[in-house]
Amino acid sequence: MNGANERDRVIYLDNAATTFPKPPCVWEAMEKCFFQIGGNPGRSGHRLSYKAAAVLFDTRESLAKLFHIGSSERIAFTKNATEAINVALFGLLRPGDRVVTTAMEHNAVMRPLRHLERSKGVRIDxxxxxxxxxxxxxxxxRALKEKADLLVVNHASNVAGSLVDLVEVGSLARDAGVPLMVDAAQTAGCCPIDVEAMNISILAxxxxxxxxxxxxxGGLYVAPGLEPLPLIMGGTGSNSEREEQPRFWPDAHESGTPNVVGLAGLGAGVEYVxxxxxxxxxxxEERLFKRFWEGARGIPGLLLYGPSRWEERVAVVSVNLEGRDPARVxxxxxxxxxxxxxxxxxxxxxxxxxLGTFPTGTVRVAFGLFNTLDDVDIALEALEAIARG
Ligand SMILES: Cc1ncc(COP(=O)(O)O)c(C=O)c1O
Known part of the structure; x- marks a missing residue:
């Protein structure tokens, strides 16, 4: 161990933070957009501006197809899931509203909710x-038996990898007459998401x-009939004669020049998926997970968190070596x-x-589309070597 080869090697198992690498079609689309398009969409009347608008249109259409969204204009682009979640929560919740959410939420959800609890008296269960x-x-x-204004659910935990059954949650929301908001940060592109079949009103x-x-x-879908107040207002290239923010989608939530090059890449990524x-x-991801889980169970002192059944999870796996600081591992x-x-x-x-891993945390191993079974074996050998020495 500790040879130059190991030190130069890149076995990337941090796909829950961000996926790496990206397929070549993603950067090719970005390069084309950067060098051949370059205009500002929806602002000017020339060819390059139209082409830039077409990039956004195509990416919106691809996303609508992937998530079974009837009208792509109800998707607003954001810079990430965090911004999408903030637009929805700050835009929709009013003083005295009651939100039902879960213990598995990311701070992208809990921090805005706790802020709204303090500042607006929003009730959170x-x-x-x-x-x-x-x-x-x-x-x-049971929580939905009492009147609620919003149900916010993380589709898959970025700590335990545990999935929430959105078909079941969607029907609970339907029965209770409560809009369902889903944080799909860990599942978009990895798990089926059908906003119609799952009764999802808001998807971040x-x-x-x-x-x-x-x-x-990133982006936010909101079903027709729910109209969050925009979080950011400004130029949209539309209704330019008026000083009021347009109310129609997606312009209401897309002020300022968008990240056209990035969204060209996103469109290519969605098409690839x-x-x-x-x-x-x-x-x-199931093959990678199963190889890892089986191998990890044989490593003395290795603790595994999250469900063992693939049907209940994604390929984000938290582990610890007994008695070791995860940061050091x-x-x-x-x-x-x-x-x-x-x-x-x-x-x-x-x-x-x-999970019982507060406050030191876990070592999170997160597999992605470009990992191989060899990567899994190398990770297992490495954990075994650390456990031994
Ligand atoms: C469950 C969950 N929600 C929200 C986020 C925030 O995503 P982003 O950093 O892209 O805003 C993450 C990021 O890891 C996440 O895992």
């Missing part, structure tokens, strides 16, 4: 999870993880073996509390 990070859906059904997604786009891209097929993506994985993971707390303190 948090549905618990079990020690594997599975949200208690019976408790959710990021572009740089499973959708394989560049960082700085659709060409492969979500089931094939999931099948690949993560550092050694990188320094000595070229294995890149995330270690410590993962922006979801309550999830760590339910």
């Amino acid at each position: 948090v549905v618990p999870a079990n020690a594997q990070g599975m949200v208690d859906l019976e408790a959710m059904a 997604f990021t572009g740089h993880k499973g959708l394989l786009g560049p960082q700085g891209t 659709m060409d492969k097929g979500i089931e094939a993506v999931r099948g690949h 993560g550092h050694r994985l990188d320094r000595d073996f070229g294995v890149m993971v995330r270690a410590g707390l993962h922006c979801a303190p309550s999830a760590h509390k339910f």
Whole structure:
């Protein structure tokens, strides 16, 4: 171990933070946009401005197809999932509203909610999870018996990898007459998402993880009938004679010049995922997960978190070596073996509390579309070597 080869090696297993690498079609689309298009969409009347607008249109259409969204104009682009979540929560919640959410939420949801609780008197009820990070859906059904204005659910935990069954949650929301908002940061591009079949009223997604786009891209879908107040107002290239913000989508939520180059890349990433097929993506990640889980169970002192059944999870796996500081383990994985993971707390303190890993956190191993079974084996060998020495 510790040879030059290991030090130069890049085994990237931090795909829950951002996916890497991206397929060549993503940067090719970005390069084409940068060098051949370059105009400002919706602003000017010339060819390059129209071409830039067409880039946005095509990406919106691809996303609508992927998520089964009837009208693509109800998707507004944002710079990431965090911004999309903030637009929805700040734009929709009013003083005295009641929100039901879960113990597995990321701080992208919990911080705006806690702020709204303090500043606007929004009531928040948090549905618990079990020690594997599975949200208690019976408790959710009970919480929805009292009048609620919004149900906010993380589709898959970025700590435990645990999935929420959106078909079941969607029907709970329908029965209770409550709009369902889904944080799909960890699942868009990796798991099937059908806003119609799952009764999703609000979908927040990021572009740089499973959708394989560049960082700085993401979006928000909101069903017709729900009209969040814009968080940011300004020039949209439309209704320019008026000083009031347009109310129609997507302009209401897309002020200022967008990240056209990034969104060209996102469109290519979405097309790549659709060409492969979500089931094939999931099948690949299942093989990686199962190899890792089986191998990890044989490493003395290695603790595994999250559900063991693939049907209940994604390929984001938290582990710990008994008695070891996860930050140190993560550092050694990188320094000595070229294995890149995330270690410590993962922006979801309550999830760590339910798993029993607060405050030191976990070593998070997150597989992606471009990982191989060899990558899994190298990670297992590295963890075994650290466990031994
Ligand atoms: C579950 C979840 N929600 C939201 C986010 C925020 O995503 P972004 O950093 O792209 O805004 C993340 C990022 O890791 C996440 O895992």
